[in-house]
Amino acid sequence: MKKVFIVLFVFMMFGISANAQISKEDSNISVVYTELADKAFDTIMYVFEPGVDLSDGEIDDEDMQKLFKMEQRNEVTEFKYNFTLQADDPEGIYYVVIGGFEEKKPLSERSDCFVHLRSDTETQIVSELNSAEDSNALKAVYEKYNKFAWLIDKENEQYKQDVDAFYNVMYDNFGKCFVNAADSEIIFNKTATLVDFSNLKGDELIQAIKTLGLTDSIFYEENFEQVATLYEKYTNKGSSINELKKTLSEAIAVTEVNMSDSNVVLDVLKKYFDIFSVNFEGNFPKVSETQMARALYHKDFVRAKDVDDAFNNRLQQLISQVSSVSGSAGGGISNYGGSHSAIISQGIIDSNIIKQLKGEEIFFDIDECEWAADYIKGVYRRQIMIGSDGYFRPNDFLTREELVKIILLAKELDIENDADRQFNDVKKEDWFYQYVMTAVKNQIVFGIDKTTFGTGMTVSRQDAAVMLYRAFADNDLNEDENISTFNDSTKIADYAKKAVMWMQKKSIISGFPDNTFRPEDGLTRAQAAKIIFELIQ
Structure with missing residues (x-):
């Protein structure tokens, strides 16, 4: 037989706290009381047999008629008492009280109980519990053996509000799962937690997850607070153990995605x-994993569907970019930012340049964006865009600081170390500090606001157009010209319209196959290579 341990917290005279533990193995009972203070006290212990009524909070003469054992220790800091129940001792609930009549603390704070059942009695009770065919039958067994084999907490709010509904939940989730009589109280408490689960928050929710044993996830054990915070946002977590396990598993997975860096976030999805x-x-191997990761990491997703949508939308954007052989783009930064995907249109490359580059392999991944191969080789030869480790990453989106550097190299401007405008997100130790300061001095960029440059943000097509216009425009645009060829021209911000018109007139951009400009989409490295190459010819 396994040991059953009941921890009893009691308070002795003068408010000195104490700890008592009751253990039961078969018919052997052990009570160990350890006084936590250095000072020794006279201590008395009462054990009352089943049938005693201590509900009034006092020990009176009538209660003493049910006294089963009494033990006293004088001036001790540790109290140990062992005894054995005999075959003819009464079955039921025995109460242990520390402190006797003279204790000044409430009886409820210095008492606990244990259950004594003969093996044949316990077998019979467990059989009746597991034989219950519905919630009403289970309720009848609970009522039959209450205050004999267990104590039902009828003051529990979840129980009081609807007793029949309470037993419905118990039966649906725990019916026919009883191993011993002690399971009855454990399952009662779990049912109360389950009924109230949707109302719990913070530490109470965390404790409920533990009480119900909803997960054994290592990630949850290490990040339970973050998971619980997200889990609170689930308006419908479920009403059964299995449903709660399922939605908690979802919350754990989504939390791990939210907390993962770009280099591992796709592995988390897998x-x-x-x-x-x-x-x-399918299409996933055709696109850049780096660009897929950018759509997922360090986000605030709530449900798995949010992650699915972000993944599938980004995949669709990148596939449209890879499969298209025409389009348009821009790059840069003005007073606003933007992100997403973009397409570059093909153009005519000088035949002499093509002859110089033909047959030369520079990057391993140019095949990913075949239409842009010659443009990429052109900007590489001029050391404007050089890639790394043999890869150009043509389908990766450019950040604002990356495009600043590309434009300055293309313009061959002298690099500066300072500018009148400073940004909180541009530090002197950053690799792009000098390029941003130079761009500011040359009025190519101004930041997304007075104190923020927008470091790390994917540059939008319309912001890119503005930056390129400021760097390369030859002022040959009439003010009365307008953008009329793009189906989504009304979506182009006012601050970017002049720049887009200039790039359109220069035949640097021609739009997507559906005749849209998509001003808020992002700019890839391949697209930037095409634009820069044409601008410097």
Whole structure:
């Protein structure tokens, strides 16, 4: 038989706290009381047999008629008492009280109980519990053996509000799962937690997850507070153990995605293949994993569907970019920012340049964006865009600071170390500090506001157009010209319209196949290579 330990917290005279532990193995009972103070006290222990009524909070003469054992220790800091129940001792609930009549603390704070049942009695009770065919039958067994084999907390708010509904929940989730009589109280408490689960928050929610044993996830154990914070946002977590396990598993997976860096976030999606509905086959191998990761890491997703949508939308954007052989783009920064994907149109490259480059392999991944191969080789030869480790990453989006450097190299401007405008997100130790300061001095960029440059943000097509216009415009645009060829021209911000008109007139951009400009989409490295190459011819 396994030991059953009941921890009893009591308070002795003068408010000195104490600890008592009751253990029961078969018919052997052990009570260990350890006084936490250095000073010794006279201590008395009462054990009352089943049937005693201590509900009034006092020990009176009538209660003493049910006294089963009494033990006293004089001036001790540790109290130990062992005794054995005999075959003819009464079955039921025994109460242990520390402090006797003279204790000044409430009886409820210095008493606890243990259950004594013969093996045949316990077998019979467990059989009746597991034989219950519905919630009403289970309720009848609980009522039958209450105050004999267990104590039902009828003051529990979840129980009081609807007793029948309470037992419905118990039966649906825990019916026929009883191993011993002690399970009855454990399952009662779990049911109360389950009924109230949707109302719990913070530490109470965390404790409820533990009480119900909803997960054994290592990630949850290490990040339970973050998971619980997200889990609180689930308006419908479920009403059964299985449903709660499922939604908690979702919250764990989404939390791990939110907390993952770009280099591992896709692996997290693969790890939770049963949670996220994303496909790493099909079109996925055709696109840049770096660009896919940018759509997912360091976000505030709530449900798995949010992650699915972000993944699938970005995949669709990148596939449209890879499969298209025409389009348009821009790059740069003005007073606003933007992100997403973009397409570059093909153009005519000088035949002499083509002859110089033909047959030369510079990057391993140019095949990913074949239409831009010659443009990429052109800007590489001029050391404007050089890639790294043999890869150009043509489908990666450019950040604002990356495009600043590309434009300055293309313009061959002298690099400056300072400017009148400073930004909180541009530090002197950053690799792009000098390029941003130079661009500011040359009025190519101004930041997304007075104190923020927008470091790390994907540059939008319309912001790119503005930056390129400021750097390369030859002022040959009439003020009365307007953008009329793009179906989404009304979506182009006022501050960018002149720049877009200039690039359109220069035939640097021609739009997507559906005749849209998509001003808030982003700019890829391949697209930037095409634009820069044409601007410097």
